[in-house]
Amino acid sequence: MKFLIQKLFSLMLLALLIAGNIQADRCAQKDEECCRNSCYECSCNPLYCGAFDLQFQAGVAPILWANRGELDFIQCGGVSPANPIDKLFNIPKFSKFYHVPWIIGGQIGYAVSDNVRFYLEFNYLQASSKKNVAINTIGVSPNTIVFSNNKYKLFDVYVGARYYWDRWCDKLSVFVGVKAGLTQHKRTKFSSTITPPVPAVALTSDLTLFNRKTVPSGGLDIGLDYCICGNWALVLTAEMVASCGPKGAGNIPFGQPSATCGTIGFQPSLPQPISGVNNLLVGGIGTEIRFPITAAVRYVW
Numbered sequence: 001m002k003f004l005i006q007k008l009f010s011l012m013l014l015a016l017l018i019a020g021n022i023q024a025d026r027c028a029q030k031d032e033e034c035c036r037n038s039c040y041e042c043s044c045n046p047l048y049c050g051a052f053d054l055q056f057q058a059g060v061a062p063i064l065w066a067n068r069g070e071l072d073f074i075q076c077g078g079v080s081p082a083n084p085i086d087k088l089f090n091i092p093k094f095s096k097f098y099h100v101p102w103i104i105g106g107q108i109g110y111a112v113s114d115n116v117r118f119y120l121e122f123n124y125l126q127a128s129s130k131k132n133v134a135i136n137t138i139g140v141s142p143n144t145i146v147f148s149n150n151k152y153k154l155f156d157v158y159v160g161a162r163y164y165w166d167r168w169c170d171k172l173s174v175f176v177g178v179k180a181g182l183t184q185h186k187r188t189k190f191s192s193t194i195t196p197p198v199p200a201v202a203l204t205s206d207l208t209l210f211n212r213k214t215v216p217s218g219g220l221d222i223g224l225d226y227c228i229c230g231n232w233a234l235v236l237t238a239e240m241v242a243s244c245g246p247k248g249a250g251n252i253p254f255g256q257p258s259a260t261c262g263t264i265g266f267q268p269s270l271p272q273p274i275s276g277v278n279n280l281l282v283g284g285i286g287t288e289i290r291f292p293i294t295a296a297v298r299y300v301w
Helices: 002-028 032-038
Strands: 052-060 063-068 070-075 085-090 102-111 116-127 133-136 144-149 152-164 172-185 188-195 201-211 213-229 232-244 250-253 277-282 285-290 293-300
Touching (some): 052 232, 102 293, 201 277
Antiparallel strands (some): 052 293, 063 285, 070 085, 102 116, 116 152, 133 144, 144 188, 152 172, 172 213, 188 201, 232 285, 250 277
């Protein structure tokens, strides 16, 4: 993953270098009209019609999970043999499992007028997990399950459009925008222990909690674009982006098969941590809402 991030930085820096060389070549010509047309200045117009730009952004992106699924046991011959599915708890909030994510990305834009810009955007988001997250189950026989998750990661790509109002004092412009694209959630694994019995025993070890999944995504944004001088601008953006949430692992089978479960039981594949517990069922997340807040540098050529 570090290699991919380094590669992304390298590509952005290369693009900036190429853009700078093109700009220098244009302005090195003796034709003064060419210089006036290609070397920009801060003005009332927020954009330069027909100009391309390259933007690099970084920031934080708090996440909310809505319509969270359940974590369930299948206990063959347990408290209720007729209904061996025993609900443990709803999947916790994102903030229970993870720290605030950071996000990096970039845009390639094109101004179709002095006020409207279209762009292609790429982002990478990552959140470190909180260690030893303890959750008490519900039901007749309460347990405590302690989670240790891997990092939460996703990629997304968008096409978008922004409208920029004329600059105030030839410097500051306010913009609003909309974008649509795809989000890919990376596979997330977890290890866990359960108590009782005492002492705690391992329930899972480096197993999938959320599967890899690619889903439609879209959002709205608002921000400020501050012209530093000519071709350079600083950008501050606040967004709201929504997509389907990560897909739960579904069935995690362990233990020995039992005839009392009928067709509800699943073929086991892992050691049985607790007598009578045959499967762990992991639900998914209905909606994931992200709130990226980023600062960026934008170069125009």
